[in-house]
Structures are given as C-alpha cells and as structure tokens.
Amino acid sequence: MANEARPSPYVIGTVSGLPAGLRVLGSEAVWKTLERVPDPEIPVLSIVDLGIVRGVEWRGDELVVTVTPTYSGCPATELIMSDIGRALESAGFAKHRLEIRLSPTWTTDWIAADAQARLADYGVAPPGAKTAATTHLIDATALSRRDKGPSVRCPRCGSLHTRELSRFGSTPCKAQYRCDDCLEPFDYFKPH
Numbered sequence: 001m002a003n004e005a006r007p008s009p010y011v012i013g014t015v016s017g018l019p020a021g022l023r024v025l026g027s028e029a030v031w032k033t034l035e036r037v038p039d040p041e042i043p044v045l046s047i048v049d050l051g052i053v054r055g056v057e058w059r060g061d062e063l064v065v066t067v068t069p070t071y072s073g074c075p076a077t078e079l080i081m082s083d084i085g086r087a088l089e090s091a092g093f094a095k096h097r098l099e100i101r102l103s104p105t106w107t108t109d110w111i112a113a114d115a116q117a118r119l120a121d122y123g124v125a126p127p128g129a130k131t132a133a134t135t136h137l138i139d140a141t142a143l144s145r146r147d148k149g150p151s152v153r154c155p156r157c158g159s160l161h162t163r164e165l166s167r168f169g170s171t172p173c174k175a176q177y178r179c180d181d182c183l184e185p186f187d188y189f190k191p192h
C-alpha cells in the first residue's frame, strides 16, 4: 500500500535534532507498527484501518499516540490500548504515551475505504450500509416491515431484506442480523 494514499488524520511528528529524513522515517515506522495491530473485535481490520488512531506525534523524545475509541465506554478500548503499547514496545518505541481523545467522536467515515470492502468479505455489514439504504425507507415493502429504521444491506447477497435478531452480536459493538433472502446471519458493526 502506498503511503501517499493515506488519509488526512495522519500527523507527521517532529523530532528535534534529527535530520529531516529520519523524522519522517520515525513516524512511518510508527504507523507501520500500528497497522499491524488488529482490532480485537474485527481482526480483519487494523486499528489504523478503523481510523481510531488519530495522531502520531513526537514530543521531544517521547512518542505520543492519540486514539479515539469507536465510542466512549467501548469495552474493547482497554484491550486496544494495551495492544498498542505492546506493539510499540516490541518495535522499539519504548518511550511512548497513549492518549485517548473523545472529541470529535469517532465516525464510520474514518474507516479506510479499502477496509470497508474487507469488512464485507469478513461477513460484517459495513457501517455505511445503513446510511446508504435510507432511500429505501419509502419502499412499500420496507414500510410493511415491523422493524423501524433503515435496512442494513446483507454483506453476502446484498439484499436489504434483513432484520435485527439481537441488538448485540458476537461483541457489544455489533448487532446480530439475519438476511431474509439468503437466510444468512451476519453481524452489523454499529456506528456510535
């Protein structure tokens, strides 16, 4: 993956007293390390794919990594933070600090575009699927359904004839759905 294609939240930090080239290399190495940290709930996505790493910054000789959890109180946050800490340490970034930033709140827009497709392959409906389906609200078949709110698109067959079975799927961040057409159960990654 080309580094140039990275989205805006990436912050290139500064290291005082180091040549410019090294400065960039240092941040690149940090990002590469973070890209190998899987999200505990969706292992096909890294925490960078998910967009929860908001910044990598050098303050003096200390590396500061800023993280915005998918929602405040997400039970996976502590696990994610310790995973990040472990990954940074084993990559040689011993002096680091992790900061949680709750505002602005995480949005599904922060999920990398290519990661949305991997999410669907994994059998989890991408969070954007719900928004994309809102136009079907005026559909008569949708109106006759018991479920209120927009449909979630089935990640396997693409059908919008899906229903929520449980507000909580395999993890608290996901809801359990089933497709009425292909009958496949799937997880919907809830946007918060």
Ligand SMILES: [Zn+2]
Binding pocket: 154, 155, 156, 157, 158, 159, 179, 180, 181, 182, 183, 184
């Ligand atoms: Zn289906």
